[in-house]
Amino acid sequence: MIVIVDTLFWPATLVLSKWVVYISMIVVLGSFYWQHAVGDVFTQRIVLTRRGLGYAAFAGLVAVAVHFFSQVGMLADDGLQGALSSFMIQIVWSTGAGDATCWRAAGFVLALLALCIPKQLSVAKSAEVLLHVAATAALVGAFLFTGHTADMSPIFGALLTTHVLIAVWWFGALLPMRKACRTDSVEVLLPWLVRFGEQASVLVSVLVFVGGILAYFIVGSLHNLLFTGYGWLLMAKILTFCVILLLAARHKLSLVPSMQSSRNTQQFVASLNIEIIVAAALLLVTAVLTSLVGV
Known part of the structure; x- marks a missing residue:
């Protein structure tokens, strides 16, 4: 023991x-x-x-x-x-x-x-x-x-920097958004949420694209993705990220529009709490990747 x-x-x-x-x-x-x-x-x-x-x-x-x-x-x-x-x-x-x-x-x-x-x-x-x-x-x-990107060309460093900045922009908004929902009126809150959703549609697409390029060049092959520890952890990260994407899509397409008529933020805050927990889980998987696998 x-x-x-x-x-x-x-x-x-x-x-x-x-x-x-x-x-x-x-x-x-x-x-x-x-x-x-x-x-x-x-x-x-x-x-x-x-x-x-x-x-x-x-x-x-x-x-x-x-x-x-x-x-x-x-x-x-x-x-x-x-x-x-x-x-x-x-x-x-x-x-x-x-x-x-x-x-x-x-x-x-x-x-x-x-x-x-x-x-x-x-x-x-x-x-x-x-x-x-x-x-x-x-x-x-x-x-x-x-990590692996430290030994790659500067363009991969630029891609990684873009990836991290967008992730910070997105996940960094979750706690302020949650606090705003609890302290401010729907009239004040809605324009920000709508604008954030519009910006996220573009930036998260860039995040996925850049992350896909980095993963492709780091993993190298389908065999490495399916039959190595890094590949399994990467798939776990991708699955967790897909959950966050589904939650974000629900916010943008359903919960935020419904707030315009209901003037109630409770359902949105409950879903936002779930997104925060899943984001923390995603960061934990990323910590395993970067600490024990070296990416």
């Missing part, structure tokens, strides 16, 4: 810490974007409070550190003490994993700095935007240093 626990400890820690990194990144960057994009339209803040965003950014920063030392510990294969080996730390730090750790840590620190700017300063708005953009560049850019 002890051997099994020891064997699973580092892989589980790797996956869970990467999962927290993804969730924190989406919450922080999504809140930043939607605050600037539509925050002034609503009577209440549709994103987390500064304290809530600070907790999310700090959780992401801690998860980045845990993920790095988990990589060291897994490579050292010498229990907890192996994760603190200076020699192994130097080895991992000199790889793409070290670069990704540096960029992710910088991204969350920049996000925290943006949250610390006093609102009463005349340059507060401009400084916040600048730091938000820098945090986004650092957190999204970190994806380029690890």
Whole structure:
């Protein structure tokens, strides 16, 4: 039993810490974007409070550190003490994993700095935007240093960046959308939901197209898709993503139009809660892929 626990400890820690990194990144960057994009339209803040965003950014920063030392510990294969080996730390730090750790840590620190700017300063708005953009560049850019795409041509890096940015834009809207449904009137909410659905129709199509290209070149063949661990995980990710697509289609085609007559958001919020849970499951599958398979 002890051997099994020891064997699973580092892989589980790797996956869970990467999962927290993804969730924190989406919450922080999504809140930043939607605050600037539509925050002034609503009577209440549709994103987390500064304290809530600070907790999310700090959780992401801690998860980045845990993920790095988990990589060291897994490579050292010498229990907890192996994760603190200076020699192994130097080895991992000199790889793409070290670069990704540096960029992710910088991204969350920049996000925290943006949250610390006093609102009463005349340059507060401009400084916040600048730091938000820098945090986004650092957190999204970190994806380029690890996985199979790190060894591929720059065009694949551009495709991956596009894929991640659209995912952050989409999933980052879920919590603000849920909060807006609970705090604002249907009259205020509906134009945003309609516009979001129209934008999503285009951007999600790009997301699927780009993701398909990346998967095709990474998997390489139908045999690898059907008979390898990565292929099975990728199919699980695709199936989970299809569930989210069906939920999003239901929102756009049925629930949002019905709100115009019912003036009630309860059914939409219930479905949105399901989408949030499925999105979290999708991120968990992605964390397994990127942590244990190396994509």
